Amino acid sequence: MSASVLYDRREFMTCAAGGLCFLMAAPARTKAVHSAMKTDQLVEARYYEKLPNRKIKCLLCPRTCVIDDLERGYCGVRENRDGIYYTLVYGKPCTLHIDPIEKKPLFHFLPGSEALSIATAGCNVFCKFCQNWEISQSRPEQLPSLDLAPAKLVALTREKKCPVIAFTYNEPVVFTEYMYDIAEKARGVGVHTAMISNGYIQAKPLKDLCRVLSAVKIDLKAFSERFYKELVSGQLQPVLDSLILLKQEKIWFEIVYLVIPGQNDDPHELSSLCKWIYKELGPGVPLHFTRFYPQYRLTNVPATPLQTLQKARQIAQDAGLQFVYSGNVPGDPGENTYCSKCSELLIKRMGYAIAENRIKTGQCPKCRTPIPGVWK
Amino acid sequence: MSISRRDFIKDHAALAVGATLTPLALQDLFAAPALTARVVQANLPSAKSGAEADHVLRALDRGMEALLQMPGKEAWAEIVSPRDIVGLKVSCLAGKYFSTHSSLVQAIITRLVSIGLKPGQIIIWDRLNMDLQGAGFTLNQNPQQALCYGNDAAGYSQALYEYQSACSRLSRIVTDHCTAIINLPVLKDHGIVGISAGLKNFFGAIDNPNKYHDSCGDPYVADVNMIPALRSKVRLTICDAITAQYEGGPPFMRQWNWPMRSLLLAKDMVALDRICWTIIENKRSENNLPTLRDAGRYPSYIHTAALRGLGTDDLQKIEVIDV
Structure with a gap:
């Protein structure tokens, strides 16, 4: 393992392909x-x-x-x-990358921008399918890390001209103090921050974070307590509570649902999920159905068939959700953003890259329908 | 004077059968003669304080002879060979007042060296260097003496080791450095899993023990111990009960710590833990504390370990010898 960054093959290829190789700044020594x-x-x-x-x-x-x-x-x-x-992890990120914001994925939040992305060791759940288990399931003493106080990190972000800092890869809730202090300092100098989280957090700290963060992405891992118990070692209800709280706090957020064959892809479960989102959060919340690849302790489950993702998207659209995406499927039309009213193509994506962005002042250029999100 | 194995067994047969049995197990033993596991309680003489080296060594010798039913050197040779690299898994989390006593570790090293191991073939280890130092051990990488270092210095396996609910990276001390392990836990109450003795001590061999505290550690404690790469190397458990603690563990809490002045030895770690559990329950009862079940931390992982085939938790099948 590198002293300052954790690469897996896929991540390395992604970074290399996009010309977004690992960044290491002089002030941060390993x-x-x-x-x-x-x-x-x-x-x-x-x-x-x-x-x-x-x-x-x-x-x-x-x-x-x-x-x-x-x-x-x-x-x-x-x-x-x-x-x-x-x-034990305040000021001690073990990973530092510059990623496109689409990788998080956040599709309605400053499209095409680069996010300086950090992680520490640790996680408050124990997903059997974790793709970053080598850091999330490690303790701080197992990983080399950087010495990067919030002010230094924000300065580094500005130096690299990144408009966003993303707290990602592991579960940022576990380094909430560090995240909060970074976000507070970043906000003061006009840098956005995004938390990429499982939503497994109490109301009080989440409310506090909402005051300083710019956006949140929640991994909703299933819509059943059984799944959360057996595959996550957690509970569903607190995550739903967090989503409702995010809505109340009026912070921008998107939802990712990793579709795992035979585990959380039942059409009835997906339908219930989508109806719940529509009712509790509204039709404009982006929902990303992403493709599962065998990982960690779930290597006996095959990758998600494309048809399953397409069916999930259809279920969501039938439930009235307006922005439903496919993820981990480069080139799929489900990666694009379309106008919820006239179906005009608004953002064309190729993997994590933006091929075309036609949204002007947060509206569809054709019918002027406002598109929910943070566009500048 | 040397005695043969046969003479020893003959001379000590009465001891094995008629030895002083702990009151808790006495009726069970007479009710069920088909014993399958043996736990030896080797007592140190009363003393004002401390774990004097000569007392510990003598208790260790008596304990080993009673456990293996053979003279000391032969008993140790039953456990390890001179070619082994022996890891001594101590318990140091609770610091200098309540960790595996260095006098016990030194006594074991003395006996291992006496059967042909070099000091450099012995590794004293626990989770962190900091923990070892805090308990009074001196870190050492010089093979002229017994080695001493933590998992943080050795690192963890790249590979994941799984057994049912457990999925962890093992300390490289377990996977790469040792060929045999002697487990040297401390006897204590545990705030989450009920009691901490032999089985629980191997949470110090994995990288993610924090993930295994739900449901009073059941079935996680059992499953960690079932991981073949660990299980295949564990030869013996000697639980340091020179001082023990019946409430407030795992940290040291002076008000609930008592000088039990014993070593508990077993090859069957489940049997040892079952006896340790009873000792803790009895002590809690004496002090008007609720049972571990009533306290919400019933150590059911011990029974799960028995169901997994790690040993027996049936008191009627456990022979307890007090020497």
Whole structure:
């Protein structure tokens, strides 16, 4: 593994093909991080309460881990030391890339822009199909990392002329303090920020984040508690609650649904999902059905057939959703954005690249229908 | 004077049968003669404090002889060969007041060297260098002495190791450095999984123990121990109960810590954990604390481990010898 970046073959090919190779800035030097970090070098976690006998209760995500002294939460990156809870990954990203925003994917948020993308170790769920498990399921001491305080990261982003910072690859909720501080500083200098998340977070920290973030993408992994229990080690309902909260907070957000054959591709489940989105979130929320490839612990399941994705899109469109996309299928017409009223082609995409963007001032150039999103 | 294996067994047969049995197991043992596992409780003499090296060594010797039913050197030779690289998996999370005692580790090293291992064939290890140092061990990579380092120094396997609910990367100390492992846990209450003894100690051999605390660690603790690359190397468990803790674990909590002054030895880790569980429950009862079931942390993973075939948790089939 590289000292500063994690490449898998697909990611490397993607970056190389797009001329978007790894970025390493001079101020950020690589070094290994160990949990032997002295306590006075750590940042105290937010969102927890102290309990008797040096225990704490984490209030960041729905797990609400009760953690004994010297132990860590489920995420593996937050540690109780003598009754005080610390984040072990503040200012310690293990991955740093410049990606097109379409890779997140965010299709209605500054199309064609580059996002300086960072991750740390850790995750608050345990998906059997995780494509970034080598970082998300690692502890900080297992990964080399950078030393990059929020101000440095924001300065680096401006230096590289990236309009967006994306918190991605692992689950950014687990480094919420770092994310918040970056987003706050970035907002002050006109840099956007986007959280690419599983939505497994408590209301209070999510509300706080909504004040400083520009956009959110939520991985809705299924529409059944069974799936969440068996394949995610989590629960569905808190994610639905997060989506509703995002709607209430009026922050831009999009939803990704990774379609896994035999696991979450039942037409009835997809129909229920789409009806729920329509009813609770509205027809204008972009929904991305992405193609699954065998990964991690789910290597015995085949890749998603294209017909399944097409059927999922049709179900969503039949339910009244206006912006439904196919993902991980380069060249598929389902990657494009069409006007919800006149069906005019608005944005033509080729993989993560924008071939054509015809949206003017947030409207369809033909019928002037407003297209929901953040366009500049 | 040397004694043969046959003489030893003959002389000690009465000990094995009529040894002082812990009260909790006595009636069960008489009710069920078909014993399949043996747990030895080797006691240190009373002392004001500490784990004096000579007392520990003598308790270890008595324990090994009772467990293997043969003289000390032969007993150790049953466990490891002079060609083995032996990992001593200590438990250091709780720091200097409540970790595997260095005197126990030193006693084991002494006996391993006595059967032909070189010090450099012995690795004292746990999760982190920091933990080892905090417990009083000196990090060492010089093969003139027993080696000592953590998983963070050794790294983890690239490969994933899976067994049912468990999917982890193993410490390279397990996969690459050792050919045999002696497990040296501490006996303690555990705030999530009920008790921490032999089986739980191997959460220190994987990279993601934080993922396995749901459902009181059941079935995760059992499944981690079922991973063949780990299971095939574990030869013996010696639980350090010189001091033990019946509430407030895994960190050290002085008010619930007591000087049990024993070592618990077994080849069957499930049987050992079953006995440890009973010890903790009895101590909790003495101190008017609720049972682990009532406390919401029933250590059902021990029974799951038995169901998986790791050993027996049936008290009627566990012979407990007190020496």
